[in-house]
Amino acid sequence: MIDKNSRIPIYYQIAEEFRNKIETGQLEYGDLLPSERELAEAYRISRMTVRQAINELKLEGIIVREKGKGTFVARRKFEQDLSRLTSFSEDIKQRDWEPSNKLIEIKIITDDSLVASILNVGVKDKVYKIKRIRMANEEPIALETVFTPQKRVGELNEQDLTGSFYNTLENKLQLHIAYGEETIEAAIANKEEMKYLGIQQGDPVLLMQRTSFLQNEAALPVEYVKSAYRSDIYKFKMRLKR
Amino acid sequence: MIDKNSRIPIYYQIAEEFRNKIETGQLEYGDLLPSERELAEAYRISRMTVRQAINELKLEGIIVREKGKGTFVARRKFEQDLSRLTSFSEDIKQRDWEPSNKLIEIKIITDDSLVASILNVGVKDKVYKIKRIRMANEEPIALETVFTPQKRVGELNEQDLTGSFYNTLENKLQLHIAYGEETIEAAIANKEEMKYLGIQQGDPVLLMQRTSFLQNEAALPVEYVKSAYRSDIYKFKMRLKR
DNA sequence: CAGTGGTCTAGACCACGGT
DNA sequence: CCGTGGTCTAGACCACTGG
Numbered sequence: 459m460i461d462k463n464s465r466i467p468i469y470y471q472i473a474e475e476f477r478n479k480i481e482t483g484q485l486e487y488g489d490l491l492p493s494e495r496e497l498a499e500a501y502r503i504s505r506m507t508v509r510q511a512i513n514e515l516k517l518e519g520i521i522v523r524e525k526g527k528g529t530f531v532a533r534r535k536f537e538q539d540l541s542r543l544t545s546f547s548e549d550i551k552q553r554d555w556e557p558s559n560k561l562i563e564i565k566i567i568t569d570d571s572l573v574a575s576i577l578n579v580g581v582k583d584k585v586y587k588i589k590r591i592r593m594a595n596e597e598p599i600a601l602e603t604v605f606t607p608q609k610r611v612g613e614l615n616e617q618d619l620t621g622s623f624y625n626t627l628e629n630k631l632q633l634h635i636a637y638g639e640e641t642i643e644a645a646i647a648n649k650e651e652m653k654y655l656g657i658q659q660g661d662p663v664l665l666m667q668r669t670s671f672l673q674n675e676a677a678l679p680v681e682y683v684k685s686a687y688r689s690d691i692y693k694f695k696m697r698l699k700r
Numbered sequence: 701m702i703d704k705n706s707r708i709p710i711y712y713q714i715a716e717e718f719r720n721k722i723e724t725g726q727l728e729y730g731d732l733l734p735s736e737r738e739l740a741e742a743y744r745i746s747r748m749t750v751r752q753a754i755n756e757l758k759l760e761g762i763i764v765r766e767k768g769k770g771t772f773v774a775r776r777k778f779e780q781d782l783s784r785l786t787s788f789s790e791d792i793k794q795r796d797w798e799p800s801n802k803l804i805e806i807k808i809i810t811d812d813s814l815v816a817s818i819l820n821v822g823v824k825d826k827v828y829k830i831k832r833i834r835m836a837n838e839e840p841i842a843l844e845t846v847f848t849p850q851k852r853v854g855e856l857n858e859q860d861l862t863g864s865f866y867n868t869l870e871n872k873l874q875l876h877i878a879y880g881e882e883t884i885e886a887a888i889a890n891k892e893e894m895k896y897l898g899i900q901q902g903d904p905v906l907l908m909q910r911t912s913f914l915q916n917e918a919a920l921p922v923e924y925v926k927s928a929y930r931s932d933i934y935k936f937k938m939r940l941k942r
Numbered sequence: 943c944a945g946t947g948g949t950c951t952a953g954a955c956c957a958c959g960g961t
Numbered sequence: 962c963c964g965t966g967g968t969c970t971a972g973a974c975c976a977c978t979g980g
Contacts, residue, residue, distance in 0.1 A: 467967080468968080493946060494947070495946085503969080504969060504970045504971060504972090505970090505972090506969070506971090507968080507969055509947085509948090510968080510969090512947095517759070523948095524946085524947080524977090525947050525976070525977050525978075526946050526947070526976075526977035526978030526979075527946065527977085527979085528945090528946060528947080528978095529946090541783055541938070542940060543941060634942075636761075637940060637942055638939070639938070639939050640938050640939075640940065641936065641937050641938075642935060643906065643931050643934075643935040660902060662887055662904040663886055664884070664885065664886045670942075673764065673942075674764060674766055675730065675766060675772045689886035689887065693884060694882075694884040694936075695881070695883050696881070696938075697879055697880070697882075698783060698785040698881075698882060699784055699878070699879050700785045700877040700878055700879055700912075700915075709948080709949060710949080710950075711950090735966080736965080736966070737964085745950080746951045746952065746953090748950070748951070748952090749949080749950055749951080752950090754966095765965095765966060766958095766959085766965085766966080767957070767958050767965065767966050767967070768957075768958035768959035768965050768966070769958085769959060769960085769964095770966080771965090943979095943980080944979095945978090946977080946978075946979100947977085947978105949975075949976100950972105950973075950975100951971100951972085951973075951974105952970100952972100953970085953971100954969075955967105955968085955970105956968075957966090957967080957968100958964105958965080958966085960962100960965100961963085
């Protein structure tokens, strides 16, 4: 069903409808979709708007178009086409685990010169510091601290931190991320990591640091994350193109 | 210049024109492009056609659009400097260090069922096992063990292992790698790693495992590598696209 | 041949950014 | 306020696939 008066664009509503149909199995691999002209008539919209919807799905790789033949549901993508920037929640879901979180601390800090310089803000600017335990199937996996500048994300509340922070940024705040820079190193767990992750003294952890940059002219950093992952039950995985 | 009667679509001709301008430096990072309406008038085409051209460039990541402001040349093409599969030697050179190696062992093994299954060969097939200390500026960085099936790489000698193994594969053996799958985890150094890397008992190391696949129809694995990296002087770094 | 997706037009209204 | 990109319309002609 389409709501033409919604603030959500029509093409997006239609794309979403087909995403759902494919996800729920109402449409299966190889199925033929209605033609553009049929869809335009059915939804009583212009054919160009239909094309915009269908084009989104094509770019996502979930449908395939063939001139003169029609539009078909594509085979399942071979494991997300290469290594891409993903949030913790997205990553965990890809592994078929169930992500959850426990908020430990959210506060506003200033005068942290390292964080300010990484985020490219003034040392007196307000920066959210958010500490969470990130879990998969109720098991603690990582202790994560996010720094994000208030002047770029506005007011945050606890509700915004119940799931994927990328999801909040991209959908609620309409801040789109272009890319991220990550480093991964190994260390021995400190006391805080031992406590929250339920591991022993001397156990190794993976330390990941990431800075994510916005999709705009200046490519400003919008988050700086430091995470410590339990190494006994978590590995970083990637598929890299040569 | 645009040829409206060409078989090449107008939007493609316009996109190509801007690609060239950016590549040749006529347009630089941050430059503002003409607005859609200006371009439509200049080329005497419809605004929707201009949008199609500009949208191609946006998808390629070479321009950035901002509502109410305009269209700008993006700071970099992410296509090239995304995280790519690199050999140890290539990686070290990128960091402006000088790679070198010390060969510890090269032999042919059989009947290792784990290695055989990863490399997709029979358990009786001959597999090279090559153990090397990999160094940067004469400092040991990693202890690396490569497994590679003889039937895919042919005869190897010590000369082939003085530098980048990827270089040997791709240039001498003309075997081209399509992609690799990597995992990274943390562990406490074992005795062999302590000895060769010059680190202490209880020190953490980064364990990287990689399988590299050939650029052919079957996408056969050509190498399986296990490496232990000193974590005090080495981090994994990547830039990932969202 | 009829139907498909690919391209293109000449308009329109909207939300947003900056003046 | 004006100019920007984002969305949308109701048409049109083309090249291609298949019967």
